[in-house]
Amino acid sequence: MTEKSVPGQRRKQAVVNVFQRYVANPVVRRIAGRIPGAPVLLETTGRTSGQPRRNPVGGRLVGDSFWLVSEHGLRSQYVKNLVAEPRVRLLMRGRWHTGIAHVLPDDDPQARLRALPRGNSAAVRALGTSLLTIRVDLDRDGAVGGSRVS
Numbered sequence: 001m002t003e004k005s006v007p008g009q010r011r012k013q014a015v016v017n018v019f020q021r022y023v024a025n026p027v028v029r030r031i032a033g034r035i036p037g038a039p040v041l042l043e044t045t046g047r048t049s050g051q052p053r054r055n056p057v058g059g060r061l062v063g064d065s066f067w068l069v070s071e072h073g074l075r076s077q078y079v080k081n082l083v084a085e086p087r088v089r090l091l092m093r094g095r096w097h098t099g100i101a102h103v104l105p106d107d108d109p110q111a112r113l114r115a116l117p118r119g120n121s122a123a124v125r126a127l128g129t130s131l132l133t134i135r136v137d138l139d140r141d142g143a144v145g146g147s148r149v150s
Helices: 009-031 077-084 109-114 118-127
Strands: 040-045 052-057 059-062 065-070 087-092 095-104 132-148
Touching: 040 077, 052 077, 065 109, 077 095, 077 132, 087 132, 109 118, 109 132
Parallel strands: none
Antiparallel strands: 040 052, 040 087, 059 065, 065 132, 087 095, 095 132
């Protein structure tokens, strides 16, 4: 899977990445998955390191699937990780849930954003450079070991 870059998108993505890495994500990681209405925490496996990588993401649980839209599509590091290893974990409502992530390039990310939480969707539209829909099908057994996060 490859993505074409439009001039200016790389610069915009670089600015957004710096802001998210050093300002937004450290704050949001502390509340992600623990407070109702807050983003969830998506844990992927690093494609090179093999280590867990955690990113706050916004989206919505619909049935047994969690839907989200990536701002930078296949250029996002967490998307590259889940393409390499689709087994992921999500921290939602204080519990870890396991599942399998699916990249959906044929889904309309703009339409999908209209069905997801408004605040996060507005941020994704404003900051995004190459929107891409992702669906995580959660395992039926529910929370991982029933473990709560404190």
